[in-house]
Amino acid sequence: MSNLALSIANLSKSFNIDHQRNGAGTYQTLHDALMNWPRRLVARLNRSHRPTSETFWALKNVSFDVGKGEVVGIIGANGAGKSTLLKILNRITEPTSGGADIYGRVGALLEVGTGFHPELTGRENVFLNGAILGMTRSEIKKKFDEIVAFAEIEKFLDTPVKRYSSGMYVRLAFAVAAHLEPEILLIDEVLAVGDIQFQKKSLQKMEEVAANDGRTVIFVSHSMPTVARLCPRTIWLRGGEVAADGRSEEVIQKYSNVVSVDQDRINWPEGFSNAGVHELKFTSVGLVDKNGRATTHFDYSEPLNFELGYTIHQSLSFCRIGFLVHALDGTAVFEVYDVDEDVKDGRREPGSYIIRCEVPAELLKPGRYGLSLNAGIPGIKNLARLDGVLQFSVDDPSLPGAAMNLPRVGVIRPKTKWFRKTL
Amino acid sequence: MSLQTTSVALSESPAHASAIPISNRAPTLRIRPTTGWAALNLGELWSYRDLLWILVERNIKVIYKQTALGMSWVALQPLIAAITLALVFGKLAKLPSDGVPYFLFVFCGLVFWHYFSQTAQRSSSSLVNNAQLVSKVYFPRMLIPLSHTFSTLVDFVVMLIMVFIFMAVYRVAPTFRLLAIPGFLFLTAMTATGVAFWFSALSVKYRDCNYALPLFLQIWMWASPIIYPTSSIHSPRWQAFFAVNPVVGFVEGFRWCVLGKSALNPTIFWITVAMSVLVLLSGAFFFRRTERKFADII
Numbered sequence: 001m002s003n004l005a006l007s008i009a010n011l012s013k014s015f016n017i018d019h020q021r022n023g024a025g026t027y028q029t030l031h032d033a034l035m036n037w038p039r040r041l042v043a044r045l046n047r048s049h050r051p052t053s054e055t056f057w058a059l060k061n062v063s064f065d066v067g068k069g070e071v072v073g074i075i076g077a078n079g080a081g082k083s084t085l086l087k088i089l090n091r092i093t094e095p096t097s098g099g100a101d102i103y104g105r106v107g108a109l110l111e112v113g114t115g116f117h118p119e120l121t122g123r124e125n126v127f128l129n130g131a132i133l134g135m136t137r138s139e140i141k142k143k144f145d146e147i148v149a150f151a152e153i154e155k156f157l158d159t160p161v162k163r164y165s166s167g168m169y170v171r172l173a174f175a176v177a178a179h180l181e182p183e184i185l186l187i188d189e190v191l192a193v194g195d196i197q198f199q200k201k202s203l204q205k206m207e208e209v210a211a212n213d214g215r216t217v218i219f220v221s222h223s224m225p226t227v228a229r230l231c232p233r234t235i236w237l238r239g240g241e242v243a244a245d246g247r248s249e250e251v252i253q254k255y256s257n258v259v260s261v262d263q264d265r266i267n268w269p270e271g272f273s274n275a276g277v278h279e280l281k282f283t284s285v286g287l288v289d290k291n292g293r294a295t296t297h298f299d300y301s302e303p304l305n306f307e308l309g310y311t312i313h314q315s316l317s318f319c320r321i322g323f324l325v326h327a328l329d330g331t332a333v334f335e336v337y338d339v340d341e342d343v344k345d346g347r348r349e350p351g352s353y354i355i356r357c358e359v360p361a362e363l364l365k366p367g368r369y370g371l372s373l374n375a376g377i378p379g380i381k382n383l384a385r386l387d388g389v390l391q392f393s394v395d396d397p398s399l400p401g402a403a404m405n406l407p408r409v410g411v412i413r414p415k416t417k418w419f420r421k422t423l
Numbered sequence: 424m425s426l427q428t429t430s431v432a433l434s435e436s437p438a439h440a441s442a443i444p445i446s447n448r449a450p451t452l453r454i455r456p457t458t459g460w461a462a463l464n465l466g467e468l469w470s471y472r473d474l475l476w477i478l479v480e481r482n483i484k485v486i487y488k489q490t491a492l493g494m495s496w497v498a499l500q501p502l503i504a505a506i507t508l509a510l511v512f513g514k515l516a517k518l519p520s521d522g523v524p525y526f527l528f529v530f531c532g533l534v535f536w537h538y539f540s541q542t543a544q545r546s547s548s549s550l551v552n553n554a555q556l557v558s559k560v561y562f563p564r565m566l567i568p569l570s571h572t573f574s575t576l577v578d579f580v581v582m583l584i585m586v587f588i589f590m591a592v593y594r595v596a597p598t599f600r601l602l603a604i605p606g607f608l609f610l611t612a613m614t615a616t617g618v619a620f621w622f623s624a625l626s627v628k629y630r631d632c633n634y635a636l637p638l639f640l641q642i643w644m645w646a647s648p649i650i651y652p653t654s655s656i657h658s659p660r661w662q663a664f665f666a667v668n669p670v671v672g673f674v675e676g677f678r679w680c681v682l683g684k685s686a687l688n689p690t691i692f693w694i695t696v697a698m699s700v701l702v703l704l705s706g707a708f709f710f711r712r713t714e715r716k717f718a719d720i721i
Contacts, residue, residue: 007450015719091561093718094456101450111559117481119488128481131474132560 003068003103005184005216006089010098012240013059013084058084060240061098068103068183071210071217073231073248075224075255077387079275081240082220086110086186089218104216107134107182118162122153122172125161129176143179150205151175166379171198178205184216185209206230222387224252224330256328256370256388264294266389271311273375273384279316280375280383283352284309287371287392300366300396300413304359308373309352316348316377323357324372325364326388333369333411346377362415365408368393461711468563475566475573482545482574497581501537505530512650521652521684527593531681532649534586535611535673538579540640542615546571547622547636554721564714565707568619572612579608586681600680607676613699614669620706624713627721648674653686666691669698 059081066072074082087093089100090108115132116125126147130140140147148154151172153164161169187206203226210217210230221227227234227248234251236244244251264287271281286307289295298304306323322337338355339346370388377383468475487493505526512518513525520528546568550557553567583604590597626632647670656662665671672687672695679685 087718088454091452091454092558094715095454097456099453099455102452102454103450106452108560115556115560117485119485120481124481124484128477131477132556132562134562137473137477 004101005066005068005070005104006100006102007065008089008098008100009063011059011062011085011088011095011100012057012097013081013088013093014055014057014096016055057240059088059095062237062240062242063098064235064242064245066216066218068216069214070233071219071231073227073234074218074220074237075222075227075234075252076237076243080237082237083110083188084240085237086188086218086220090186102184104183105134106184106186107180108186108188109133109177109180110186110188116161116169116173119160121160122148122157122164125172126176129173130179133177133180134182135180139181147172147175147179150178150201167198174198174202178202178209181213182215184218186218186220188220203229224256224326226330228252228330252330253328256330256391264288264296264390264392267309272386274382277381277383279312279314280319280321280348281311281313282308282373282375282384282386283311284354285371285373285386285389287390288356296390296392298392298394299361300364300394301361303361304364304392304394306357306359306371307354308357309354310375311352312348312350315350316346318346318377318380319348319375319383320346320378321355321375322373324374324387325359326370326372327411328368328370328391331411333364335374337374363412364394365411365413366394366396457715459712460708461714463707463711464563468565471563471566474562475570478566478570479573482570483577486545486574497578498585501530501533501578501582502585504537505533508533508650518651519655521654521678521682523678523682523684524593527589527595527682528652528678529650530589531586531678532647532674534579534582535607535677536644536647536649536670537582538575538608539611539615539618539670539673540644541578542571542575542612543618543622543640544636545575546616546619547626548633549619550623550627550717551630551633551721557721558718564717565620565710568623568710569616571619572616575615590681595682598683600683604677604680607673607680610669610676610695610699611673613703614673617699617702617704617706620703620710624706624710624717627713627717643668643670647671648686653691659690662686663690663694666694667698669695669702671695672698 058079062081062085074085076082084093086108087110088095089102090106090110092110115129117128120128126144127137127140130143131137135143148157151168151174153168153172156164156168161172164172206217206219207230209215217230219227219231231248233246234244234248235242236251236255244254265284266286267284268282271283273281284307286294287296287298288305288307289298290302290305292305308321308323310321320337320339321343322335322340324335325333327333336357336359338357342355369392371390371392372385372387373389374385375383376385487496490496492499508529509526513520513529518525549567549571550564556562556567557564587597622632622636646668653662653665653671653675656665672691675685675687675691676695679687
């Protein structure tokens with residue numbers, strides 16, 4: 001590692017949020033521009049009050065260097081600036097101040113399948129997508145067979161991709177991108193697609209890329225195990241700033257600890273949702289025991305209860321709302337939704353609601369867990385997602401086998417029945 | 424966005440990164456906030472030429488997909504337009520046509536006009552239609568509108584073949600003047616690309632453009648000598664003024680190449696050249712200036 005791959009200094013990016021427009025869209029009509037011009041002139045003359053717009057800093061003074069061949073993970077909650085950082089490094093958008101120096105060719109994989117045209121065949125799309133990602137025609141030709149083999153779509157090469165299943169689509173898109181050969185590769189969450197088997201294959205490919213080819217990789221992910229596995233070094237972004245930078249285990253540990261330790265309840269008076277979502281807002285989340293008391297410590301022998309308050313502002317269908325539980329190292333334990341049992345067809349009418357999810361007793365292994373919230377219309381729209389919003393622990397002094405309570409592998413500890421016959 | 428491969432200055436290295444040896448190489452890319460006018464960066468455009476051709480190919484393959492008549496639309500559109508115009512303005516209104524059969528006169532006028540307006544129309548919405556690309560991948564954004572300048576050439580070639588057929592039908596002898604067609608085509612392409620740059624960049628911020636452009640093009644067509652000859656404007660001074668509209672130059676230029684009869688003169692020609700260059704350059708610089716905000720507002 002004798003060289004620098006990229007050097008970022010005091011990088012900041014701000015957006016103006018226009019209150020007047022109520023988030024109805026960022027583009028304006030010509031009419032607005034013409035009509036607002038005199039008003040803006042007046043506002044510019046008396047600078048003192050300009051109440052209509054507010055500056056939001058997506059990135060604030062971010063500085064770090066990455067050496068050649070390093071594989072760096074970027075973690076952080078939604079809206080922490082991870083994607084904005086990658087977009088700036090990839091020159092999709094410009095910083096507001098500060099800058100970055102990049103040593104080598106940059107390739108990015110910010111979203112799988114951008115640039116695919118539904119009317120074109122798989123073969124044509126490989127060339128189109130490859131060129132968009134920065135490959136030359138001859139480079140694509142050289143890798144064509146490899147790409148097709150990786151995507152496992154040989155039979156459908158001359159079918160328009162609009163007839164592909166979503167799995168095939170994603171496989172082909174990932175295959176093209178994975179065969180990019182830039183010196184610096186920027187990757188955003190793309191491994192979270194496809195079926196489990198393909199995810200495994202993709203992850204393997206990424207490991208190969210990082211390890212064998214000595215390429216510099218910047219990897220943004222919500223999946224702590226993936227980051228821990230792929231990246232020796234991790235940077236944690238919080239509110240647009242670098243909160244921690246160092247060895248992955250340490251940073252991931254810090255991240256998991258700081259995210260609302262021992263808080264049993266969070267309320268959002270204004271409501272929480274993903275940016276630009278108005279249909280649904282989370283209003284509160286809480287952890288309660290079987291007696292309805294707020295707690296962060298559950299007894300192994302008692303059920304766990306998660307409570308989630310939300311408001312629906314606009315009727316929705318096929319909307320699921322639920323919880324994800326993960327161990328502190330990031331391993332997902334389970335994911336449950338109210339549509340599993342309660343809400344028919346995910347149909348939501350305007351109103352405010354509180355849901356409670358009871359998790360059976362004697363299931364989770366004693367230890368600490370993180371709770372994430374998710375609401376969305378699968379395959380269509382993410383409404384609200386909040387990772388690691390609360391933490392809780394499952395304790396039990398009187399756990400069966402406590403006498404021989406050596407650490408055990410696995411994430412659950414179901415109560416099991418045992419039978420023995422003496423022969 | 425500034426992309427200077429020559430600059431050597433390294434940004435200050437933050438203290439926490441001191442473990443990594445500081446490189447003394449010059450960065451391949453310096454990302455800094457930029458304001459004001461930006462260079463056209465033609466070198467980078469050239470290095471992405473493979474993408475340009477693939478986009479051109481895509482435009483051509485996709486445009487008439489899933490239509491029953493397919494590529495025949497390329498020939499049908501201008502043909503039907505010319506027949507309608509010839510019936511209304513030739514037969515009914517009996518407009519003058521420099522002594523040429525009116526249908527042939529109108530069709531020759533439409534060749535460059537059709538190429539020009541199709542290019543402008545298809546490319547003006549092209550950035551917005553490719554919002555996914557613009558907000559997710561980096562490449563010189565100019566390639567998107569530019570690709571339509573090239574892909575619409577298919578329409579042009581089809582119309583040119585039709586012109587040759589009509590020349591045979593009306594017994595118009597070909598001359599060496601036909602060799603000047605590529606030159607006039609080049610002027611048309613320059614102007615069309617300039618207009619495309621203006622409107623595609625504007626429509627990222629103002630979606631009004633998608634509605635305004637067809638209207639604008641309609642007015643532009645009536646203001647150009649397509650259904651009437653420039654010679655119906657008698658004073659040469661007014662003709663020169665009329666030629667500020669670059670369409671006058673190439674429409675008359677095409678008629679000169681094919682029919683030999685036209686109001687084209689050196690004054691009109693040079694005004695057209697100047698206007699084409701002006702439209703192209705202003706469009707290109709405006710595009711580059713607004714480009715940096717595309718991903719944020721599209």
